[in-house]
Amino acid sequence: MRKTNPPSIPAPGEGKRGKDGYMGYLLRQAAGAHRLRLERALADLGVTQPQFAVLTMLAAYPGLSNADVARLALLTPQTVSVIVANLERAGSLVRKPHAIHGRIQHLDLSDSGTTLLKTCRERVHALEKELARDLSGEEERTVRRWLVAVATASTTS
Numbered sequence: 001m002r003k004t005n006p007p008s009i010p011a012p013g014e015g016k017r018g019k020d021g022y023m024g025y026l027l028r029q030a031a032g033a034h035r036l037r038l039e040r041a042l043a044d045l046g047v048t049q050p051q052f053a054v055l056t057m058l059a060a061y062p063g064l065s066n067a068d069v070a071r072l073a074l075l076t077p078q079t080v081s082v083i084v085a086n087l088e089r090a091g092s093l094v095r096k097p098h099a100i101h102g103r104i105q106h107l108d109l110s111d112s113g114t115t116l117l118k119t120c121r122e123r124v125h126a127l128e129k130e131l132a133r134d135l136s137g138e139e140e141r142t143v144r145r146w147l148v149a150v151a152t153a154s155t156t157s
Contacts, residue, residue, distance in 0.1 A: 012029060012033065017029060027150070034127075034131065035049050037127055038052070038124060038127060041123040041124070041126075041127055042120055042123060042124075045116065045119060045120060046090075047116065047120055050073065050075055050079060050083055051083050051086070051087060052117075052120050052124065053073040053074070053075065054069055054073050054075070054080065054083050054084070054087065055087070055092065055093075055109065055113060055116065055117045055120065056073075056117065056121075057069050057072045057073050058093060058107055058108065058109050058113075059109055059114065059117055062106075062108050062109070063096075063106040063107070063108060064106065064107055065098075065104050065105065065106065065107070066080050066081055066084055066105070066107070067080075069084070069107065084107060087113065090112075091110055091112050091113070092109065092110055092112055092113030092116055093107055093108060093109055093110055093113050094107070094108055094109075094110050095107055096108065
C-alpha cells in the first residue's frame with residue numbers, strides 16, 4: 001500500500017485562507033487574529049477581550065444590568081456573570097440595586113475601573129490604528145459601514 005503525505009495546511013492569507021476563501025471564514029479568521037493581538041496587548045493588565053468589552057459597554061452606558069451587558073457585548077449571560085464577579089472582586093465595578101426590581105442590579109465602573117479602561121483603550125486604539133494603517137480615511141469609513149451592514153443584516157431580514 002502506498003503512503004500519501006497529508007496536504008499541507010496553508011498559512012493565513014493563502015489558498016482558501018486568502019482572497020479566494022469564503023468571506024465568512026475570512027471574517028472569522030481576521031476576528032480571531034485581532035482578538036489574539038488584543039489579548040496579548042491587555043494581558044499584563046489582567047484584562048481579557050470579553051472583560052474589555054464589558055468595561056467599554058459600562059462606560060458607554062452606565063447603570064446596565066447583567067442581561068443588558070450580555071446583549072451589548074455579544075456574550076452569554078453566564079459569561080457576563082463571571083466577568084462581573086471578577087471585575088467587582090478586582091474593584092473595577094460596583095453593583096447598585098435597582099430602584100424598583102430587587103433582583104436587578106445596575107452596574108457602574110468604579111474609579112479604578114475607569115482608570116483601567118483608559119489604559120486598555122490606549123492600547124486598543126494603538127492596535128486599531130495599526131489595523132487601519134494602510135487604509136485611507138474614506139476606505140476605513142467604507143470598511144466600518146460594511147462591517148455594520150454585515151452585523152445588522154440578520155436583524156433587517
